[in-house]
Amino acid sequence: MTTIFDIARTGRGARAQYPGEQTAPAQAPATRQVHAAGRDGSGTGEPGDGLAGLPEALIREAPPNLPEVSELQVVRHYTNLSALNFSIDGHFYPLGSCTMKYNPRGAHRAASLAGFQDRHPLTPDSASQGFLGCLYELQEILKDITGMQGMSLTPMAGAQGEFAGVAMIRAYHDARNDTERTEILVPGAAHGTNPATAVMCGYRVREVALDSSGDMDVEALKAAVGPHTAGLMMTNPSTCGLFERKIGEIARIVHDAGGLLYYDGANLNAILGKAKPGDMGFDVLHLNLHKTFATPHGSGGPGAGPVGANERLLPYLPVPMVGLEDGRYRWLTRDDLPGSIGRLSGFAGNAGILLRALAYSLMLGREGMRRVGSFSTLNANYLAARLRRAGFDLAYPDRRATHEFALTLSRQAKACGVSAMDFAKRLLDHGVHAPTTYFPLLIPECFLIEPTETESKDELDRFVDAMTAIGKEAEQDPDRVRGAPYSLPVRRLDEVKAARELHLTWKPGPND
Amino acid sequence: MTTIFDIARTGRGARAQYPGEQTAPAQAPATRQVHAAGRDGSGTGEPGDGLAGLPEALIREAPPNLPEVSELQVVRHYTNLSALNFSIDGHFYPLGSCTMKYNPRGAHRAASLAGFQDRHPLTPDSASQGFLGCLYELQEILKDITGMQGMSLTPMAGAQGEFAGVAMIRAYHDARNDTERTEILVPGAAHGTNPATAVMCGYRVREVALDSSGDMDVEALKAAVGPHTAGLMMTNPSTCGLFERKIGEIARIVHDAGGLLYYDGANLNAILGKAKPGDMGFDVLHLNLHKTFATPHGSGGPGAGPVGANERLLPYLPVPMVGLEDGRYRWLTRDDLPGSIGRLSGFAGNAGILLRALAYSLMLGREGMRRVGSFSTLNANYLAARLRRAGFDLAYPDRRATHEFALTLSRQAKACGVSAMDFAKRLLDHGVHAPTTYFPLLIPECFLIEPTETESKDELDRFVDAMTAIGKEAEQDPDRVRGAPYSLPVRRLDEVKAARELHLTWKPGPND
Amino acid sequence: MPFIPHTPEEAGAMLREIGVADMEALFDEIPTELRSDALERVPPGMSEMAMLRWMAERAGNGSGLLCFAGAGSYDHHIPAAVWDLAQRGEFMTAYTPYQAEASQGTLQVIFEYQSMMSELTAMEVSNASVYDGASGLGEAVLMAVRANRRARGGTVLLAESVHPHYREVVANIVGNQGVKTRTLPMRSGAVDVAALGEPNPVAAVVVQQPNFFGLLEQVDAITDWAHERGALVIALVNPMALAVLKPPGRWGSQGADIACGDGQPLGVPMASGGPSFGFLCCRRALVRQMPGRLAGRTLDLDGKAGYTLTLQAREQHIRRGKATSNICTNQGLLVTAATIHMALLGAAGLAQVALGCRNNTRNLVERLTRIRGVETRFDEPFFHECAVDLPKPAQTVLEALIEHGVLGGVALGGYFPDMANTLLVCATEKRTGADIETYARALEGVLA
Amino acid sequence: MPFIPHTPEEAGAMLREIGVADMEALFDEIPTELRSDALERVPPGMSEMAMLRWMAERAGNGSGLLCFAGAGSYDHHIPAAVWDLAQRGEFMTAYTPYQAEASQGTLQVIFEYQSMMSELTAMEVSNASVYDGASGLGEAVLMAVRANRRARGGTVLLAESVHPHYREVVANIVGNQGVKTRTLPMRSGAVDVAALGEPNPVAAVVVQQPNFFGLLEQVDAITDWAHERGALVIALVNPMALAVLKPPGRWGSQGADIACGDGQPLGVPMASGGPSFGFLCCRRALVRQMPGRLAGRTLDLDGKAGYTLTLQAREQHIRRGKATSNICTNQGLLVTAATIHMALLGAAGLAQVALGCRNNTRNLVERLTRIRGVETRFDEPFFHECAVDLPKPAQTVLEALIEHGVLGGVALGGYFPDMANTLLVCATEKRTGADIETYARALEGVLA
Numbered sequence A, B: 001m002t003t004i005f006d007i008a009r010t011g012r013g014a015r016a017q018y019p020g021e022q023t024a025p026a027q028a029p030a031t032r033q034v035h036a037a038g039r040d041g042s043g044t045g046e047p048g049d050g051l052a053g054l055p056e057a058l059i060r061e062a063p064p065n066l067p068e069v070s071e072l073q074v075v076r077h078y079t080n081l082s083a084l085n086f087s088i089d090g091h092f093y094p095l096g097s098c099t100m101k102y103n104p105r106g107a108h109r110a111a112s113l114a115g116f117q118d119r120h121p122l123t124p125d126s127a128s129q130g131f132l133g134c135l136y137e138l139q140e141i142l143k144d145i146t147g148m149q150g151m152s153l154t155p156m157a158g159a160q161g162e163f164a165g166v167a168m169i170r171a172y173h174d175a176r177n178d179t180e181r182t183e184i185l186v187p188g189a190a191h192g193t194n195p196a197t198a199v200m201c202g203y204r205v206r207e208v209a210l211d212s213s214g215d216m217d218v219e220a221l222k223a224a225v226g227p228h229t230a231g232l233m234m235t236n237p238s239t240c241g242l243f244e245r246k247i248g249e250i251a252r253i254v255h256d257a258g259g260l261l262y263y264d265g266a267n268l269n270a271i272l273g274k275a276k277p278g279d280m281g282f283d284v285l286h287l288n289l290h291k292t293f294a295t296p297h298g299s300g301g302p303g304a305g306p307v308g309a310n311e312r313l314l315p316y317l318p319v320p321m322v323g324l325e326d327g328r329y330r331w332l333t334r335d336d337l338p339g340s341i342g343r344l345s346g347f348a349g350n351a352g353i354l355l356r357a358l359a360y361s362l363m364l365g366r367e368g369m370r371r372v373g374s375f376s377t378l379n380a381n382y383l384a385a386r387l388r389r390a391g392f393d394l395a396y397p398d399r400r401a402t403h404e405f406a407l408t409l410s411r412q413a414k415a416c417g418v419s420a421m422d423f424a425k426r427l428l429d430h431g432v433h434a435p436t437t438y439f440p441l442l443i444p445e446c447f448l449i450e451p452t453e454t455e456s457k458d459e460l461d462r463f464v465d466a467m468t469a470i471g472k473e474a475e476q477d478p479d480r481v482r483g484a485p486y487s488l489p490v491r492r493l494d495e496v497k498a499a500r501e502l503h504l505t506w507k508p509g510p511n512d
Numbered sequence C, D: 001m002p003f004i005p006h007t008p009e010e011a012g013a014m015l016r017e018i019g020v021a022d023m024e025a026l027f028d029e030i031p032t033e034l035r036s037d038a039l040e041r042v043p044p045g046m047s048e049m050a051m052l053r054w055m056a057e058r059a060g061n062g063s064g065l066l067c068f069a070g071a072g073s074y075d076h077h078i079p080a081a082v083w084d085l086a087q088r089g090e091f092m093t094a095y096t097p098y099q100a101e102a103s104q105g106t107l108q109v110i111f112e113y114q115s116m117m118s119e120l121t122a123m124e125v126s127n128a129s130v131y132d133g134a135s136g137l138g139e140a141v142l143m144a145v146r147a148n149r150r151a152r153g154g155t156v157l158l159a160e161s162v163h164p165h166y167r168e169v170v171a172n173i174v175g176n177q178g179v180k181t182r183t184l185p186m187r188s189g190a191v192d193v194a195a196l197g198e199p200n201p202v203a204a205v206v207v208q209q210p211n212f213f214g215l216l217e218q219v220d221a222i223t224d225w226a227h228e229r230g231a232l233v234i235a236l237v238n239p240m241a242l243a244v245l246k247p248p249g250r251w252g253s254q255g256a257d258i259a260c261g262d263g264q265p266l267g268v269p270m271a272s273g274g275p276s277f278g279f280l281c282c283r284r285a286l287v288r289q290m291p292g293r294l295a296g297r298t299l300d301l302d303g304k305a306g307y308t309l310t311l312q313a314r315e316q317h318i319r320r321g322k323a324t325s326n327i328c329t330n331q332g333l334l335v336t337a338a339t340i341h342m343a344l345l346g347a348a349g350l351a352q353v354a355l356g357c358r359n360n361t362r363n364l365v366e367r368l369t370r371i372r373g374v375e376t377r378f379d380e381p382f383f384h385e386c387a388v389d390l391p392k393p394a395q396t397v398l399e400a401l402i403e404h405g406v407l408g409g410v411a412l413g414g415y416f417p418d419m420a421n422t423l424l425v426c427a428t429e430k431r432t433g434a435d436i437e438t439y440a441r442a443l444e445g446v447l448a
């Protein structure tokens, strides 16, 4: 679509919002004109030259080339742009590992209350009891759900939660002068953030293989652990959509070697109200509130990745956290928690996401949480059963699916030359967002499918119909599948060209 | 698209919102079950059987068949339905007589403030000073703009404003015992609401012809007026998009005959800040706030049609209005205004629309209002000039366009057999909402085109391009035009079938 | 901030294309003596920022009262999803769906709405809304008179227990056409069925359920009595209450002929009185007398199902002076909200609301009448409103309660001179036990 | 209300299709000793209505203060259109645009955002956001160290006048990789340019403009000094201020190498601290060191222009342990809002905001310093924040001001022990003359 810059090329001169505007604007003004405009642009209405007293050398010479368009032009442009997206609100979106469930509007309303939205982050505690009380309540709920002793809400996404958790592991070993532990173990199928986090925390990464049933290969683990092991990062259910049955043994092995256990909570939806990571032996974990707790993904964020710790790692949790003393809530800082790994954000993380998650938790309640675990698992197993009956191959046909499951399309790829990516693109034409493709890497031509509990049986049945239709098409007219999508705003995009010719910003003139 | 009822047929049993719900709902319950559910459904949490004490005979036997669906199903369904609409936010919408201009989001925000939204309409004046002050301010602004002495905000749309105005004319004559006046005059090109209103007020309608230049035929008017004339209803600019130049003479003729002059304010956008109906001799008028004052049309409402009166008709304005006494605002009722034609709504009209209009007025200010008149007229005249140069016929080529203008496509209809309706439908394929077609009726194959001031020159140029392209297509491939639209959710609909087979509600089973 | 996108250069180019020298020339057909740009009482323009602050200061005044008022506008919970969806630009900034192909969203919403309202009222047909409950009752009366005029003359009976504002609006709307309204008297707050006699012939009888005082009318008896006398029956109903109350289509042996009312309880904020919407349903035989829009299902050129406005020959834009009404713009957006609201709640959710309201109001009344001198004015059965007599003038008490942050109800003295000490109270499903206690304590304070 | 659509019948049919007897069987791979459904501290479920009331009561607590606090979060006006658009479900409920063809809306927004941020900072490249300004600065430092490590070792210089929270975050984020941070000392609130010596080699120098105290740094001199010593320059900037301040790309003779900061002033509510977003821009030569998403323009099979995520080989989902960062989820929705915000304001609107803020803060400071014992701590030039010394402990004064409905600023004693009596104040474009007077009167009362 035309960009806002192209619209501005002809439509400019009518900036929509000028705090003090009353009459006709000129074109995008040169900076000196901007200064003049500033004269009565303040809320005070009092005159004054905003730039007076500032050294000339620090002033901008030419204004930035931002679009200069009318409010209608903006509204129309972004309304029409939005229509080009698939989203939960419009489509089934069974993206494995991402828990694309319904984002309740009531939670959005709660977080949007003026008393939260207009609150300055450095408001003294005395004027923030309600807000702090909300965070405290969420800390308590998350501790209970995970079986942890402490919870810090400050990480701003799963990966930052991982960072916090692994930094805590390091802080723990450091505090004990156990400085030879330089390795973090991860299963081969781990999410990319796990190894990346370990490296960001200064660790080497060592991968541990899975056995053929999809569980961790215990012998390989035994071979890998040792005095260099700082810890093991894993999810359970795993990224293969399987519950790690040997988790008790794994925990023992790692702990016996002096390592700690990190739980990546991205897959918690499957076991909500069914089992707790704390009981499995994990020492530290993060949660993805934008997954399990239904806060909207926002086309790529924001999220929140609270980090929880058991007794052992409690002293190292990042600040700030919320404490309750004598009936009053207050921010706990490093003064209160001298062992803390410290701050991770300018203020206290993504408050708005935390409030949404709290609102969601309050609506679900304990019974609702248990139902989430049940029905997310029911939906995944049902979809797996139906797809299998429709002739598709499950990656782990002998295992129970959790909240998600992996399909392998290598048979189709070999027989018809139609890849998982081709299936994915063709699904878009059926009005369904594609599942996660090619992850986990160890499953060839992989589809990781996570329907979530908020989708209806009808929606799942329609997905089976679509897959069946594409499967047939792949046999009869594979080129048709390989050319997909056909019904979207663009056809398949040239990613190689994008990377090779790097066109990252708008430029005047034809943009191609 | 699938209806919500069809979704409910399989998805039911999961009502999204249950004020007191905690656990799994059953299917749409029979009423006795509903009663049981009511036991702890109240906000109080206290037990109680909501139906206890009510006579069995007054209780519903079977629950209504409303959809029983989940919140996600609702959100997805109506999100996807909304995408099937053309709207100002998404499209150029040059619907003549409707003033489809940009609806500022700030005005929507202002009217949505909790202090307005959560206010009970019968809140005592003492707790409503801010709200009443807003309405008072709007009364003042509208009086100034129109040159009227009094303004009642209570009518809920243009047509109800007309009703109020004509009822006031009747009240005026009645008060003077002038009971022989049984006729309302309207120009032949008048909007349908004008004659319909006259009849609702118990009058006979008499049409007055226009002369060939589009002004009113003064001789015909002279012939029509007389002792039976209660009044004349007209707009200025007229529905033909022309300023009635002989308005002074017309007013004299009607007034001399003892009749009153009603101004239909639907076209006020053209003369905002340029001329006032009060100065033209009008005694009473209504405004369409959803047109001139940019309150959104809402797919068919709500609107607001404040009615204004000069000195003569002041006593008859509908109640309630807002008065200011000793610095306090209060509702004025029939006790204050014994001559009033009385109430027209349960409370005081469409407050939310009034607040939007006030917000819009405050942002525009007096200078902005003048610019509205200027630029709405500029856009219409520019578009007319360009279309004419592109080979289209203006209905009144020798006249200045106002904020809108009429095109006649009869030449095309004769030459290619492509009607105005065909052009209209084909425009939809170009992403433009069609202008008003076949109105006013006296112009054959008419397009009434109103671009409004908030559309850019670019958008107008694109419209000319689209019209030019369709004009060419009409010559080369008229069937293609007659078969339009092609790119919308449905192709041309069978209206005859709709009227003949009257399918007005959903029924179980196939719905066609 | 007039939201105009033109640069001076563009405006200049456009004037050149038109062939005029300046903007002024565009207005050369307006006689000079009529030109006026004086707008003294219109303030200078404000930025959005300044306007929002100005409006917020006014909105804040007197806001946040705990609401126990009803009388036609009710403080119900509206699920957040309702307006998040209804205010999408695609719904909010579209016009009436004249171009059906470009308005399938709105048209299908109307079709679904018509279906839901028909279900709720147990009537065969619903239109796409009228302005509000009161004016809609006026339309219903005109409809009935048109359908029944020859048989029964232009007189209509309105129960005295119908909302007084509604009775006034009806009289104003129908009076100009020479239709007379007469009152069907009440006893102890409801139509006195025992006293129903043999009136002069009337075209229609209007009865409200629950009535203005929150009491339930004996609708079966009244309906049958009216039908026996050849009158049509117009049911004025609270749509939320229909989740549990017998729907108009089942009143008496034949059912009411027309059902109407205000849709505010179906997802519309009180919003200082409006916009709300009026719903209007009827028997199929009366559909050609119906005012307002109707959406119908049909097929397109390819045989695909779609929706369009239908029976437009009833409407002013086609039939002009012979139309069934002058209504044009209606309350479309509120209909959209109500449709979404009903879809979210379903029958069980709506019943839950109804029963919650009734429970809470009973708890409220039970608590208030424990205060010395406070008594219910009428006997049960009330639905979710109740008239309560106080030992002091109700208006004074109301004003005093406001100081305690409580909107205590609606004072009835202005409507019924003998009820100067009477308050109409209502506790919706939103009121908690604590709220009720707050009210009671405040009232104790005020009455002490 | 778990938002689950299944009827019991459907659930039963699904279990049969799976071939298990009941729900419990679905969890049969979880060892029994690990099964636990105890959730004691999770309360029973609430309806949306009850939840909203519960939350609203808490939101109301301490709300509505007149805000004169800044220090990284600013009370700017956000045009209503910004969030009306950003919170459309199509933007809000989509995932990261991995399937480009089904995400052109988001991808184009990112492309437009990148273009705007590049313009604003005068840098060649912008990514699609990092979490916030503080963590983004951490990423910028890691980026600089990667690009410059061999030459300059793992040490980075941070000006003492950089926001203290940011300095702490940077130290935490980079410390685990063995990168050392040292402080470039300030004098009178800003980097002491005269005292810049010959430090040990460093990989990068971080300077904030305007700095934590609202003062302007001599960025040209610092930039050139750093470059001469082979260090990269990281500019931490307020994007709103860039409408009138010299952009990082023009600092010194070569321009800064990396520009970053918090995007909150660009249409993001203060929202109790977040979510906001961090922006990160750099010279083109550094793009392969950039963390986070990048959207690029390309063509589709038919040669039509479109957008896709690009250079993904920098990212964790492709490169895992060798990625430029572990970042995955970022702050997409805020980027959408900021893009719309910048489009609405344009360069002139943004400049208007900047100048309005500075004017108001100057008026504020001028008024406050007329109060006995109140003095500015540092000399001009400040931009739109100013450190003010009080005759009493600032924290005590702040608490007292709250009783007057005023959030008087940020007390600096916690950050700088010698500033126990110092308050950092800020008056954005939203503050009126009357607001400033309200503050001054309240302060007079508190200090009296």
Ligand SMILES: Cc1ncc(COP(=O)(O)O)c(C=O)c1O
Pocket: A097, A098, A157, A158, A159, A160, A191, A193, A194, A235, A239, A264, A266, A267, A288, A303, A304, A305, D327, D328, D329
């Ligand atoms: C298994 C797993 N771990 C970690 C993450 C990282 O979480 P975030 O994207 O919130 O940083 C994800 C997200 O995709 C994930 O699926």
Ligand SMILES: Cc1ncc(COP(=O)(O)O)c(C=O)c1O
Pocket: B097, B098, B157, B158, B159, B160, B191, B193, B194, B235, B239, B264, B266, B267, B288, B303, B304, B305, C327, C328, C329
């Ligand atoms: C000229 C004219 N008069 C009156 C009306 C009626 O106004 P409303 O639709 O608000 O009832 C209209 C609306 O279309 C109109 O264009």
